[in-house]
Amino acid sequence: MNTPVVIQLQELASDSQNHLPDVLRKALLIASKLGLNDFKAWVLSELNGYNTEVELPEYRIISSELKVFNPYRGYQPLIIEDGDMARMVSEVKICESIESLQHLLSKSNSKERLTFPFPAEQKAFLMRMIRGSAQLEPTRFIGSNQVKSVMEQVRTRLLNWALDLESQGVLGDGLSFSQKEKSIANENKSAINIQHFQGVMGNVSGGNVSQTMSMTITPGNFESLANYFKQQDINDEDIGSLQKAISSDPEASEKGTFGPKVSSWIGKMTEKAAEGSWGIGIGAAGNLLATAIAKFYGL
Template sequence: MNSIVLELQRELLQKDCDVMQVLRKAHLIAVKLNLTEFDAWIQGELHGYMCEAENLPAYRHMKGELKAKNPRLGWIPAILSTQSGQTLDTVPVYESLSALIDIGQKAKGNYFYYSYPPEFSMKICRQAGAPTYMEIALFISTHRIVEAVEQVKNCLLEWTLNLESKGILGENMTFNETETESAKGLSQQINYYGPVVHGNVTGSQIVSGSDNTATFYGAEAEIIHEVKESLEKEAISEDDMETAIELLEDISEKLSQNKKPGVIKAALSGLKDFLLAAGADITAALIVAKMQGMF
């Protein structure tokens, strides 16, 4: 008998097991048996999870070392917490498993990092009493990705053993009526689900490698538009707003003229300093993040 369930077991026990291939096969089995809850977990690993998903597996809450990017010293260790006292050394990882594997393979220095969005970093810097804005990121060992892959394989293996114990084997990729009926009584609980990590870090970007800086937004032409949108939300005086817009338009013109990077950097730095003095901290933080990605 050619059993798809036993075939999946054999593949999971192979040293060179292709975890994405076994997930696809598990998806096929789950759909045929109408195991929708278990398949939701499989789909999450295949395609990624929705942000702030309630049932994000515990192994996807990855712990790392929190660092701040000092303008003079580079990345330095940071010990920070939120106002609620929650430490920031753990982050929920929503990417598909294939994306995480790719990040792990491309990483330099055996780690990757999550760079928090500028607004969040600015808020944390204020709470910590930092003298200047610093980018905040969580550096995570690539071993965490290896652990996630192994957890997925272990979970699938336990699932196939449970199916086998109930006589659900699937001959020639099909399940008979008895097997389908037996599947209804199976528990679809995933053993590795854990508590949700609370705290909104929407906009975090994953970065692999040792010396990479986060490229938050794509083409340079988009920078002016996004900074202007942020600026319009700032509560600053009308005169300061007019001056900021003029400075921004000047930068836009320099970009269109393909001025040297040093000229653009100096103009952005001038705008950032003006905004900090005017009280437009969020937009100033956004510019800092843009500059770190550009230069």
């Protein structure tokens, strides 16, 4: 007699020795056959890595230790007196795939701490902020155990999901599901799916994530970019400065690698967010600006 695929998943997820990407692929098979698109979208994000436009699950946002590199003394603590700002810039968003995280841990071997560089615009802002030490490069340190915790939480979610399926009478016959099981799974999504994942991925339809914040930016059309930024309460003067920066810089060919003047503009806007003169939090500012400008460049 074939072991039901849901029981197979339970066995895989409950043993930490099993390769986590393989466990995720088994869950992908189940979610696809049952037509559970919310869960399928989450599994695909864990397998392939998260798009920066998607709101990350809470367990993938971790706190780091801030330091600067002094060429004479090595790494030194970076003290930010503003508590809210310190919490924001110390947040590390782990977007990498589970496979990448496993590779990162295997490369680190016995290292207890790992470094996560800042995005370019945040680094530029912090280097300007560090008084009298403009050449000291800031970085973030996290414990390897924090990365392991991300992976273990994924494994636990998979196990809970498989147990929820079983509790609803959805097991499968080998690798197949009856029409009745498919109907049960879709009629009981709130018990099987949403209670664990609602609010993590935005609205999911047909396996594709659709953001509630729509970006209507046409590549190469600065007016569409300007209109979007006006909706984000960026004033005309700053938008004009961005237009001049884009005109002066070479066209970007890769997301996140803009020219020096555009990068400087992003840094100045992030600084405004930190000062409170632009009504958006510093944690969201850099990603919002970089994502919108990347869309303008067609990236």
